[in-house]
Amino acid sequence: MVDFAITFALTVMVLLMVLNLGGLLLWVERKGSAVLQDRIGANRAAIFGRLPFNLGIVNTLIADPIKLFTKENFVPHGADKLLHTLAPIIALVPVLMTFIVIPFGDVLIIGERVIPLQAADLNVGLLYILAMVSLGVYGVVLGGWASNNRWALLGGIRGSAQMISYEIPMGLSLVAVVMTFGSLNLQEIARAQGQLIGGWIPAWGILYQPVAFLIFMAAGIAESKRVPFDLPEAESELISGYFTEYSGAKQATFMLVDFIEVIIVAGLVTTLFFGGWQVPFLLRDGFHFPWGTVIPLPSLVVALLQVGAFTLKVLFFCWLQIMIRWTLPRFRYDQLMNLGWKGLIPLSLANVMLTALLLLLF
Secondary structure, three states, X not given: OHHHHHHHHHHHHHXXXXXXXXXXXXXXXXXXXXXXXXXXXXXXXXXXXXXXXXXXXXXXXXXHHHHHHOOOOOOOOOOOHHHHHHHHHHHHHHHHHHHHHOOOOOEEEEOOEEEEOOOOOOOOHHHHHHHHHHHHHHHHHHHHHOOOOHHHHHHHHHHHHHHHHHHHHHHHHHHHHHHHHOOOOHHHHHHHOOOEEOOXXXXXXXXXXXXXXXXXXXXXXXXXXXXXXXXXXXXHHHOOHHHOOOOHHHHHHHHHHHHHHHHHHHHHHHHHHOOOOOOOOEEOOEEEOOOOOEEEOOHHHHHHHHHXXXXXXXXXXXXXXXXXXXXXXOOOHHHHHHHHHHHHHHHHHHHHHHHHHHHHHO
């Protein structure tokens, strides 16, 4: 009963953190794009008068959500009302469930109880993530088809083709990671990166699989349908793509899914290639430096350092994706497919073969 309560509490905590970070990323995107384009950005709404500074937080996190959630729940004539309502939910639930297998720390030791800092420790965590991410395509397809709108249908078709295409190089890049670390368990992969190369260099996945990192990053951005891969919702071509006929809370849900997918990519990149929660030279009982110095630390402090390191890495890769979104132009659809099928898939296959050869030889 106690274990179930701990698991439930960790799951709720993770989901709340992800949802709040998704909302925060909306603010980062608006102000980040303003900085890149030398604009002021959102800064008009205020509470209790105008403060000496206005960073647009009231606009993005209070005023705009209130405006969006109080809009009319519009369903176009001829649309399938049931599927039109279910589509945003079907898109949101799988991406949220993905986070329960991503470890944000090692363990927290309280007395004789060892609490894993992970909502669900699955031996096949990577397979679970691929399964959950794959389910997200149904929300996109149903949203476009159920709207009874040609532009929305085109967006849904584009989204399904794009997400299916880029799942192949993403999966193959993960195959190379699994071959390197010998496990599908994300916690075990994170722990394996705590070793040191030559006693000094952290054995993070980026050192073993730099090509897999680049492939996974590109495929992950394409999976999240973000610029330069935002063909399913290209405003200049399809109005708003697969959620053209959505308003109010349903539109907000689709928008939130995009930002949560950004967090998923950041969390997986951190876990697989940048040590996850690992802090160089930090073990369960404190810092152990190569020259022999040991700094003992309480378990709570170690856990906080690990969670803090994981959070900072995730925030960095979220920021990187948002900067890419406001830096690169959109691909044409033929360029998008060519990059996936003629570029990333052959490269990921070659990387898997090279990894197998090196493991066989060394």
